[in-house]
Amino acid sequence: MKLYNISLAMLLGISTLTSCSDKLNVENPNEQTTANFGVDELEENVVAAYNHIRMEGSYARVGYMIDVTRGDEVWNSSQVWYMPFDDYNLPEDGDIGWWIWREWYYTINVCNFGLSKCGDDDTVLSESMKRIKGQFLFLRGLAYYNLAGYFQNPPLITDYSTYSTLDGLYAKNSSYDEVLDQVEKDLAEAMTLLPSRDAGGEWAKGRATCGAAAGYYARALMQRHKYSEALTVLKDIINKKYGTYKLMANYGDNFREGSQYENNDESLFEIQFLDYGSQGTDDEWTPVNTSKNATQGSAVESNFCPGVYGGWADLSASPWLYNLFKAERTTAGKLDPRLYWTIGTYEADWEGFEYGNVGYTVPMTATDTIMTNNTNGGLPIAKNTNMRTGLYSSVATGLHDGINLRMMRYSDVLLRAAECENEVNGPTQQAIDWINQVRERANLADLNLTDFDTKDKLFEQIANVERPKEFGCEFGRGFDLIRWGFFLTSDRQQQLKEHETFRRSLHRAKDPVSYAQVGIDSELKCSFDTYVQGHEFIPIVQTLMNSNPNLVGNSANNSESNKSYFEQKGWTVHPVVDLSK
Template identity: 30%
Template sequence: MKKIVILTLLFATGLFSCEEALNTQPSDFLSPQYYYNNETELSYALNGVYDMLGKTGMYNGGDGLTTTWDVADEMFTTASRGAQVYVYDAGDNVVNLIWRYMYTGIERANVLLDNLEKPEMSEEARDNIEGQARFLRAYYYFVLVQNYGAVPLRTLPTASVNDIAYPRVPADEVYDFIIQEMEAAEKLVPSILDQNMAGRISKSAVWGVLARVNLYKAGFPVNDVARYADALKWSKQVIDLGYHELNPSYEQFFINLIQNKYDTKESIWELEFFTTGAGEPYGETGGLGNNNGISQQDLDLGFSGAQYRVQKHLYDLYDSTDTRRDWAIAPFAYSKNFGPEKVYWLPTQIYNRNIGKWRREYELTANKIKNYNGTNFPLLRYADVLLMAAEAENEVNGPTILAYQWLNQVRERAQTTLYTDAEMVSSQGEFRKLIKDERSRELCFESWRKLDLIRWNILIPTMKTLAEEAYLMGGSFRGPATVAANNITQKHLLQPIPLRELSLNKMLTQNPEW
């Protein structure tokens, strides 16, 4: 698979190397007047915009959106303090990372778009770069509004070091900007049929993410329920293209991500990492399977510190025939944490089990590195689109035959029981419960669970029920499995505005209870 090289240019590092991209600007940067002179330089600048997705703290599998910020009713950690157990404050660095990286990406996109007309080049190529930059800028605002609520909205490059005072814009207005920009980008980027790759934005990716954005705007706390119709429209765009389909094997889909094999029929948008090994001159490293893998010390199989274990609540959602269960939740441990022999857990040892989706033993790299690898992360896959379509259809039209058809497509691939006419529920509320459980079975450990529970406005009651269930189970994992649920409060529905940002931008206000 041809990987996209994220070049570390002076443009990408000098111009935006400040701690808080929204607030400061270094004096030693390459002025835009000396750059953006041709299509190649615009493309390199676009690489710099993409680059923020893979930072530690984002989607690279380390302490970020795939682990630290996604602890809910699917996984737990043995830590006693930190964001993953809801014991942190506005001064913690992990709170700052999402803010800093997203505003750095937004600033890079703003500068690129401000210089878009500078070089002579084909209008088709210019449109493509513009569409990707506008989409990514909107996506970064999507990450911000999900995590912090109201945030400053910047659409022009930072003018000077004094250009720092911007108020928070209400969340519904931020969402409106996101949707407007993504709808504009959809007209500019190519079809996935024309590029046959998932590492760059295509029309399918824009359609699918627009469905997601509209679902979140329809949910808590904005509650713009009219957006369910738009979520249905955009998810149907992906389905009606007639190209996308599920990989016949749930397991193989993730092996393809681990082995850098494109599967654009299901993997619509994925974040690419470079496999690093002897003799390779560059590396954009990820860490999927390191913190969130199967505990392993043998480098030949791939090291994993395995800081996370699975909740019994998730395990119990699957039936015994569901092929997703024993891939998502590893049914074994490696013998003595050292060597290829697998020792399978007893049926009673549910809390002992690690996350199994990102299995480092399948990496093809000859010389594996302890904490890093090249496993790609799926930002949007077709199974998610089908479940979003089913959810939106239910909200707009009720639990129709069409909603069940989309839901059953996902279940059929998993070789689990399909919903027949006799088993179909008749109320929207009952179908919502089916969707909530199916999203967990299908998408667990892919960064969406806690955010889903928030938009359904059930995060806290779900966690409190989880604590009660885990406590009754007893055993040595009773404490770790319940600590996050015991610590969570209403204030955790949003992250705190970082203290450093509050000190620099006096127009900012803090989120409630922080």
């Protein structure tokens, strides 16, 4: 006690002396500076950045769904939501498209702030700081990859110091090439900073790793036909330079929830959602909502789920995709097991397979006609839903889907490597071998090199057989169609018309359809008939351009073809090849 009193007296004396001189400088503990902003706070910022990629406009609903509708294997069965995207004719005053813009710039803002605290010299960073910086770079690269893929020429804002003025925030558009240059730069640096999934251990589950960065780097390179560079990266992934990946023995394990399935050996990167039964109660649709009891799930299931099970019944699989699956049997004479997990139809082959012929634990019989939409019909999409997982019998709509979205899987690495090998060296046995690894998982017969005498023919097999059957009804097909130039030539446009023809019927949704019958058969419609040139991208909405005087539109705003850009780059669009010959 005596020591306490002496110490107190000394402190009071010092303070008295100090008060006679200059003002006392007291540091506000709530005002953090560059000097005292530490690793713990930056870790929290990383978490905030991850949080934004699972919101309404990123991957929790709209940002994921709009690209699914841009693909040619899905159509809008509600004929309301997502319809302008499915029909490629969104006007400048369209609504939900700009939500993508909002979410990804939220992500970029958090990343820019975090990167401003990391410094430019990576060699002086601790291991924990390398991981932090690498994640910020990956997430910013991911954000701009999506913005370029959707909006073509969004503004590049990478320096947090420019936020001090409106001029810095009201940036002008950057070109498609400038944005993808930045994407490549961010991802390439992230590859050098992040650990592999092997080295990262438990930390790496749900986080970006060097494997994730490498995978997306290859994707970004391929978006501009840098096939040779992408092939090198993809080979390195296959050769385990960035961690160990392999195909799951069961294809369905990529579309179930639970720790035994999610963040599995096939997944390079996935979006984390809380499992069924562990979620909150509040749907957190936008970044301004900060409920502590947020569901932390996605609305993917709500969009896909048929109305009879309680879903919104917005999107359906196309007859083209269904009949593509039906055209080839396994080596045992059975249906491709990927069909079970992609499209929720009754098939005799499913008796005794997985959970059998069920829709949300409800048995389906041969006489059942389970359509997506109770008015317009459609083939239900089972992928990334619990239609085949045996968890529950109906859906609580909203942000309640707990299945992690596997945004890049090892099968994508193999098929992209095959595509790049074909582009660089023509049809080779190596390209065929990579494709066959994916086919063998589905118990399909191996392809033979002798059946593919031209680069065009093998490309057709990859683009319109292997990829749609492996990735049908997943995010990414819209990006592929753009990089392949399928919107730019008459034969590819005609092919898209065939793929995007569907039947609005409660009884004949499985039937093969022909574009030639559109206008003759009253049940048939083609989404591509309303395509407006340049609308493979989404127009920048007028509201954003009104707010930012430096912002102008893109090819969709101006309804301008992107064919001249393609040709100036020296890129070619592969002609359609009849694989039956």
